[in-house]
Amino acid sequence: MLQKSFMRKTRGGKVLKVVREHYLREDLVCGIENCQECNEKTINNNEENSSNNNNNKKLNTLKDTITTLLVIDTNVALHQMDALEHPLLVNVVVPKTVEEEVRHRNSKLHSRLRDSIQSPQKSFYLFDNEHHIHTFVEKLPGESPNDRNDRAIRNTAKWYSIHLPNHSVILITNDKANKQIALSDGIQAKTMEEYAQQVSSIIPELGDMLVSSEEDDQPSSTSKDVEYEEYKSKQEIEGGLKTGKYYQGIIRMKRDNYSVGSVESESLKEIRIKGSQNLNRSVHGDIVVVQIIKEEQSSTDEDAPSGKVIGIIKRNWKPYCGSIEDSSTGNRVLFVPLNKQFPKIRIRTRQVENLIGKRIVVVIDSWEKYSRFPNGHYVRTLGNSGDIAVETEVIMLQHDISYHPFTEAVLACLPSPKWIAEEDPDFKSPHRRDLRDYCIFSVDPPGCTDIDDALHIKKLPNGNYEVGVHIADVTHFVHQDTAIDKEASERSTTVYLVNRRIDMLPKLLGENLCSLRSDVDRFAFSVIWEIDQDANVVFSQYTKSTIRSKASLTYEQAQLRIDDLRQQDEISQGLRMMNILAKKIKKRRIDKGALELASTEVKFIRDQETQEPLDVEMYQLRETNSMVEEFMLLANVSVAEKIYHHFPNFAILRRHPTPPEENFKPVINAAKHLGATLNIENSKALADSLNAADIPGDPFINKLLRILTTRCMTQAQYFSSGSVAKDQFAHYGLATPIYTHFTSPIRRYADDIVHRLLACCLGIYTLSMGIDNERINRLCENINFRHKMAQYASRSSVELHTVVYFKGKVKEEDGYITRIKSNGFSVLVPKYGVETMVLLNSDNVKNDFIFDQEEHTIKSSSLGVTLGLFTKVKIEISVDPNKQELKLRCLNPPIHSQSPEQDPIKRKQEGNDKPVKRIKHS
Numbered sequence: 001m002l003q004k005s006f007m008r009k010t011r012g013g014k015v016l017k018v019v020r021e022h023y024l025r026e027d028l029v030c031g032i033e034n035c036q037e038c039n040e041k042t043i044n045n046n047e048e049n050s051s052n053n054n055n056n057k058k059l060n061t062l063k064d065t066i067t068t069l070l071v072i073d074t075n076v077a078l079h080q081m082d083a084l085e086h087p088l089l090v091n092v093v094v095p096k097t098v099e100e101e102v103r104h105r106n107s108k109l110h111s112r113l114r115d116s117i118q119s120p121q122k123s124f125y126l127f128d129n130e131h132h133i134h135t136f137v138e139k140l141p142g143e144s145p146n147d148r149n150d151r152a153i154r155n156t157a158k159w160y161s162i163h164l165p166n167h168s169v170i171l172i173t174n175d176k177a178n179k180q181i182a183l184s185d186g187i188q189a190k191t192m193e194e195y196a197q198q199v200s201s202i203i204p205e206l207g208d209m210l211v212s213s214e215e216d217d218q219p220s221s222t223s224k225d226v227e228y229e230e231y232k233s234k235q236e237i238e239g240g241l242k243t244g245k246y247y248q249g250i251i252r253m254k255r256d257n258y259s260v261g262s263v264e265s266e267s268l269k270e271i272r273i274k275g276s277q278n279l280n281r282s283v284h285g286d287i288v289v290v291q292i293i294k295e296e297q298s299s300t301d302e303d304a305p306s307g308k309v310i311g312i313i314k315r316n317w318k319p320y321c322g323s324i325e326d327s328s329t330g331n332r333v334l335f336v337p338l339n340k341q342f343p344k345i346r347i348r349t350r351q352v353e354n355l356i357g358k359r360i361v362v363v364i365d366s367w368e369k370y371s372r373f374p375n376g377h378y379v380r381t382l383g384n385s386g387d388i389a390v391e392t393e394v395i396m397l398q399h400d401i402s403y404h405p406f407t408e409a410v411l412a413c414l415p416s417p418k419w420i421a422e423e424d425p426d427f428k429s430p431h432r433r434d435l436r437d438y439c440i441f442s443v444d445p446p447g448c449t450d451i452d453d454a455l456h457i458k459k460l461p462n463g464n465y466e467v468g469v470h471i472a473d474v475t476h477f478v479h480q481d482t483a484i485d486k487e488a489s490e491r492s493t494t495v496y497l498v499n500r501r502i503d504m505l506p507k508l509l510g511e512n513l514c515s516l517r518s519d520v521d522r523f524a525f526s527v528i529w530e531i532d533q534d535a536n537v538v539f540s541q542y543t544k545s546t547i548r549s550k551a552s553l554t555y556e557q558a559q560l561r562i563d564d565l566r567q568q569d570e571i572s573q574g575l576r577m578m579n580i581l582a583k584k585i586k587k588r589r590i591d592k593g594a595l596e597l598a599s600t601e602v603k604f605i606r607d608q609e610t611q612e613p614l615d616v617e618m619y620q621l622r623e624t625n626s627m628v629e630e631f632m633l634l635a636n637v638s639v640a641e642k643i644y645h646h647f648p649n650f651a652i653l654r655r656h657p658t659p660p661e662e663n664f665k666p667v668i669n670a671a672k673h674l675g676a677t678l679n680i681e682n683s684k685a686l687a688d689s690l691n692a693a694d695i696p697g698d699p700f701i702n703k704l705l706r707i708l709t710t711r712c713m714t715q716a717q718y719f720s721s722g723s724v725a726k727d728q729f730a731h732y733g734l735a736t737p738i739y740t741h742f743t744s745p746i747r748r749y750a751d752d753i754v755h756r757l758l759a760c761c762l763g764i765y766t767l768s769m770g771i772d773n774e775r776i777n778r779l780c781e782n783i784n785f786r787h788k789m790a791q792y793a794s795r796s797s798v799e800l801h802t803v804v805y806f807k808g809k810v811k812e813e814d815g816y817i818t819r820i821k822s823n824g825f826s827v828l829v830p831k832y833g834v835e836t837m838v839l840l841n842s843d844n845v846k847n848d849f850i851f852d853q854e855e856h857t858i859k860s861s862s863l864g865v866t867l868g869l870f871t872k873v874k875i876e877i878s879v880d881p882n883k884q885e886l887k888l889r890c891l892n893p894p895i896h897s898q899s900p901e902q903d904p905i906k907r908k909q910e911g912n913d914k915p916v917k918r919i920k921h922s
Contacts, residue, residue, distance in 0.1 A: 012125045024091040024133040031062040031093065031125030031161055037163070058131040059565075061123045062195050066091045069164065070195070071157040072099040073173040079176070080192050081112055081208040082363065082379045088202065090123040092116075095156045096130045097149050125213040129156040150178045157187050170195065181390070197920070198351075206351045208378035211365045228280050228369045229313045237289050240820065244581050246289050247271060248313060253284040254343040263290050263307065271307040278308040280474060284341040285316030317364040319379060320345065321394045323336040324355050334373065335362045339398055345376040359383060359390050361397065386884050388612065391800050399793040400489045403502045413484035415477060416510050421521035421546055424477060431764045435526065437569045440470060441517055443558045443628050449511040450503075452744045454524070454549050455631060457574045457581075464538060465531045465577065468634040473523035474745035475755045478505070480768055485752075492786035494747035497797035498604055499611050503747075510746050517553040525755055527742075535584035540638050542762055546864040560700070577624060582630040589633075593684030593735035597713075598706035602833035604801050613805040616832050619705065632743045633734065639758055640740035646761040649722035650773040652753045652780065653740045656716040656731040658683075663712040666819075669856050670708055670869040674701065678709075683735050699828055701870060704816055707828070715788065720781040722773035802834060803886055806879045810910050812891065815875040817867055820858055825867060825886055827875055834877060836887050840895065865893045 029038040062069065071093045072084070083089065087166060094117060103110040115158065139148045154171065161169040171189040173179050182189035188760045196207040232240070240246035247265040251273065254260045259893070265272045270289050271663040281349055282288050289311035322337040324347075333352060345362050349355060352447045359382040367374035372768035382397075383390035396403045421427055433458075442454040455467040478485050495502040503510050517524050524547045529541040530639045551571055553561070561572040562579055587609050590596065601619040606612065643651040671678045676693035679685035690709065692856045695701040713733065718741075721729070743757070745751040753776070759765040811832075819826035824839040840849055850859045857868040867873075874892035889895075 011511045022136075023131060023470055024132050026138055028128055028132045032167075033062065033063070033064045034165065035164075040707060051176065057584050061120065063123055064127050065549040066089070067167050068124075068397065069093060069160060069167045069169045071095065071153065071160060071169065071171050072098060073153045073171065073175065074098045075174050075177060076172050076192055077113055078101050078106060078109060080209075081109055081191060083196070083206055083210075083376065085112065085122075086203060086206055086209065087118060087121065089206070091120075092124045093156070093160065094124055094126050095135075095153050096126065096128045096155075097152045099126055100130075101149060107123065115204075120432070123188050127156065129153075129159075132159075135159045143408065143787065148765065149208075150175065153481075154178070154182050154185060154187055157182065157189075158185065159189065188567075201667060205351060205378065207383075208347070208351065209380075211376050211377055212348065215784075225275075226370065228277065229308075229310070230369065232289070233559070235310045240291075241289065246291055247307070248289050248301065249283065250684045251286050251288045251290075251309070253283050256340050258284065258341050258343045262304070263288060265290070268305065270304040272304045273307050273309065276372075278306075280309040281348045281369070281375070282309045282312060283316060283343065283364070284339075287313040287316075289313060295908075297362060317487065318400075319363050319397065321359060321361055321382065321397050323357070323359060323385060324349075324352070326356055328352050328356065335360070335376065337362075338394065344373050344374045346371070347376050347378055351376055355381065357385055357893065359385055359394050374681045384531050386662060387835070388499065388800070392797065394577060395497065395793050395796045395800065396495075396502065399789040399796070401495050401502055401789065401793055401834055403495075406487065406506050408481040409911050410487045410837075411506060413482050414506060415513065417512070417735055419513050424523075426523070427546060430521070431762065432544040432546060433526070435468075435470070435524075435545045436521060438468070438791060439555060439574060440547050440549050441551040441574070442518070442549055443553045443555060443575075443624055446554045448554075448558070449515060449550075450746045451516045451552060452746050453483045453514045453572075453628075453632060454547065455578065455628070457578050459577070460530065465533075465581065466528060467531050467578070467581065467631065468526055469530040469631050469743065470524040470526045470545060471635070471743050471751075471755075472516055472746050472753075473525045473544060474505070474509065474514050475759070476523050476544075477509055477513065478752060480756065481770070488749050489754065489782070492749045492783045493790045495790040496794055498613075498801045499606065499797070504749060505746060506831060511870075513744055516547065516549050518549040521546055525742075527638055527756070529634075529638070531581060535581045535588065537634075537638070542639070542642065542758060546757070546766060550710050555622050555628075558627075559622045562623065575624075575627075578631070582627040585630045586626060588688060589630075589735060591684075593687055595683055595687050595733050595735075596690070597710040598708060600705045600830070600835065602798065602802075604805070613801045616802060618830065620831065633736075636742050637738065638734055638741055639739045639742040639754060642761055643740065643754060643757040644738060647721070647757055649720075649770060649778045651721040651740070651757060652718060652750055652776050653721050653729060653738060654716055654731065654750070655724065655729055655739070656733050657714045657728070658730075658732050658733060658869055659712050659714045663714070664709075666856075667708040667712055669703065671705060673856075673869050674705070683732050698872075700816070703731075704818070704830075704870065708818065709816075715784075718783050718787075720773050720776035720780060723777055748783075748787075749779075753779065798833070802832060803884065804880055806877055806886060809878065811877045813875055813877060815873050815888075817869055817871045817873065820856045820867070820869060821853070822853075822858075825858060827873060827890075829875055829877065829888075832877070836886055836888055838875075838890050838895070840848075860893075860895075863893050863895070867893075 007089050007211045027041045029035065029041070032038070032465055069091050076093070076461040076495055077098050078083070094113065099113065102113055116122045117126050129152060132166070135152070137148065137152045137155050139145070157169055157171040167889040171182050171187050172192055172195055173182070173189060174191050179189045179191065192210055193207065195227055196203070196210060200207060237246060241248055244267070247263065247268055249263040251261045251263050259274070259279065261273045262283070263273065265271065271292065273290065280292070288309045290307040291310045292305050292307050320339065320342055322335055323332045324335050328334065329352065331348055331352070333347060333349060335347050337345070345364055347362055361379040361382065362376050364374045364376045382393055418800065426432060438456045438631055439458070440456040441455045442451050444451055452472050456470070458466050478488060493506045494504045507513070514522070517807040518525065523544045526543050528541050528543070529537050532538055556694060558575055561567050562575050569729055583810050600618050603619050604613040607614055607617040607840070640653055661680060664678065666682070668678050672695060674693060675688060678693070679689045686709070690706060693702055693705055716731065716733070729738050730736065740754050741748055741751045742754045743751065745755055756765060760767045801922070813829050813831050815827040815829040817825045818828045818835065824837050826837050827833060828835040848860050852859070859866045873890055876889040876891050878887050880887045
């Protein structure tokens with residue numbers, strides 16, 4: 001045992017001497033399987049220590065059949081994690097000194113390091129050198145903490161080489177001084193690059209995965225073809241921010257151009273930044289410091305002020321998906337990200353021939369002032385470009401979708417698959433009503449297995465109706481702050497792709513025990529109203545319940561029951577009653593100003609074996625879609641009012657801010673071309689003017705106008721009620737003063753928080769001390785981000801499958817012009833939901849076409865045509881075999897054009913485009 005003492009000053013000014021005991025042990029095992037010396041120590045220990053060492057035995061993950069043993073230092077753990085995670089890099093000792101340093105310096109890297117240590121496939125061993133009697137070192141007088149830790153790590157490597165004489169123990173360090181001292185002490189030491197070269201015949205790509213060193217990044221004097229401005233010092237930046245000379249914010253690049261960006265700060269709404277010199281090595285998502293520059297320096301005529309980046313507060317470097325340039329040769333090549341918001345990245349690789357035509361993952365390591373592009377390193381190969389499975393994985397990575405399997409800790413939270421409602425102690429709770437004799441049914445899209453909601457209705461003796469919305473009681477199984485709750489919180493939403501669903505919860509819950517399937521007992525959270533014949537809510541009640549659904553219907557099946565008056569069973573009659581009430585509820589919402597918008601949503605018919613798309617068609621909506629939606633909206637509003645009444649400071653709600661007037665300019669101009677006038681004074685005026693904009697002869701024009709109006713909308717956001725003024729709670733699109741999400745807890749984490757708050761309102765649960773406005777705000781930030789990424793991923797998946805469907809086909813279809821630019825026009829083809837640019841050849845733009853920005857038209861004197869918004873054109877759709885992207889050619893009028901430069905899986909998200917809705921309810 002050692003005693004450590006240090007002096008500590010109290011708040012009152014007193015100086016105290018603190019003494020701590022540090023115990024050293026001889027029985028800590030080395031981690032090698034079947035190590036005879038360590039096993040003998042374990043046998044000779046007393047019963048208590050033997051028990052402890054049995055736990056150590058479970059951690060003996062180092063393979064005695066592999067005679068090379070690596071001991072890594074902190075520098076390697078912090079900077080070469082991608083290489084360390086290679087599945088063939090095994091038998092690695094992580095000294096406790098290293099693990100502690102990584103934990104203090106980078107929590108994300110520490111999490112990745114712990115995952116490798118805990119993975120049975122990786123054979124990483126955490127060795128407690130700080131408590132081992134032969135490896136612990138005391139700090140010497142005048143020795144820095146860093147030098148002491150380096151010495152501790154070297155001592156660990158030396159002990160292993162003595163303890164395991166038949167093994168080759170190598171200290172892996174990129175610290176030159178540390179390596180030199182180790183070699184002088186007789187310790188075998190190599191840099192990560194030297195070790196990668198040693199095993200290049202076994203792991204040829206390992207060298208490509210190394211973070212480039214500063215020496216590698218420095219260009220020669222003859223290659224300095226660019227020079228960026230030095231960043232301002234930290235002191236100057238802090239001073240400039242205080243005086244208002246500089247502005248801080250997140251830089252966001254245009255979705256199709258990484259060299260044009262903007263920054264929003266607290267004091268300035270928007271600062272435009274254009275050109276690589278003004279962007280000064282910043283990338284999309286960086287937190288930057290900006291200085292306003294004069295107009296003549298900015299070369300832009302935008303209304304917003306122009307600026308340049310003079311400092312980086314926090315980098316947003318992360319893994320990027322893409323491909324290397326096809327013309328690449330040598331070992332230094334350019335990687336082109338699929339996301340055009342990010343620049344090309346220079347990487348080193350010895351496997352150029354193997355990477356051409358592949359989708360790979362790359363990360364940025366540095367961006368020096370003399371380098372035109374950032375430097376990075378290869379991480380891994382995903383597969384062949386164009387392969388559906390590969391491109392789907394790219395979509396998930398690009399949109400930061402958590403698609404890894406659920407961990408053992410998460411799965412350990414699950415109940416038994418044989419769970420039975422009646423055997424659950426909560427079944428007899430006074431807070432849970434038995435509603436299994438009610439005629440309850442669900443209505444969902446075909447193939448739906450994660451059934452969140454079910455309904456019931458019955459006529460009351462007084463002529464009114466009892467209507468119930470029953471929602472899966474997910475929080476009965478997902479308890480707050482457990483591993484499964486934390487995972488659901490991180491994922492925040494189920495992601496629906498064309499060929500795959502990435503669940504927020506394990507399938508045992510989502511598709512089985514929580515899913516309100518027919519003919520099985522399930523726990524639910526129910527909202528039950530008494531509603532009069534005019535569809536007014538007379539009374540509301542909320543309760544936990546046990547239900548047994550009588551039928552799981554599709555929208556089509558439910559519609560057939562409503563329409564076929566010969567069917568007079570209880571479910572069919574109930575559907576008709578609910579449909580009548582739903583229409584009255586919807587009319588009342590619309591009368592208040594609720595908007596009926598539209599999207600270009602399509603669905604694919606896929607081959608059951610190959611999963612490739614066989615056909616594509618517009619998604620058909622029926623009355624039953626609207627019927628279910630109205631009662632889900634009513635439940636969401638009712639619950640929002642309830643939880644806000646009880647918890648006004650931290651209820652989780654959902655708001656849809658009123659769009660700024662400038663958002664509507666494109667659709668107002670478009671309406672003028674139709675002879676219609678859009679009134680945007682409020683949502684009611686907008687809804688009425690959209691209804692009035694009926695163009696005889698082409699019913700799709702009104703839908704197209706609603707699609708364009710959808711793109712004018714701001715994004716709805718989750719928020720904590722304690723952070724926003726009450727007059728800002730309103731949901732513009734739904735025309736309701738308060739709203740939340742309660743009805744989809746299987747696939748939305750926000751709904752689970754709402755369930756917990758509602759249960760607290762009813763006295764079922766006690767509110768956790770950890771729930772407050774600040775925590776709800778943090779949750780909402782992540783939920784909003786994940787929700788947006790899920791929508792974008794869904795759209796990208798639709799885009800990908802549309803390209804796959806059109807491979808080898810040439811289709812001629814009618815389309816409508818939705819956007820006019822100086823170099824072309826955007827066309828929407830309703831049948832396939834396809835919308836992309838038709839770019840005019842440069843010669844035509846220069847000599848023949850005249851762009852009128854005010855009128856949003858483009859005129860051709862030679863063709864004698866004027867193309868404007870909503871102009872109907874005949875389009876040929878095919879796939880460019882070289883670029884593997886959709887190609888649109890205008891046949892009537894006949895216009896020579898070129899395809900846009902964009903990747904097939906990259907869908908342009910401009911302005912306020914609403915992502916395709918692939919969910920059931922708002």
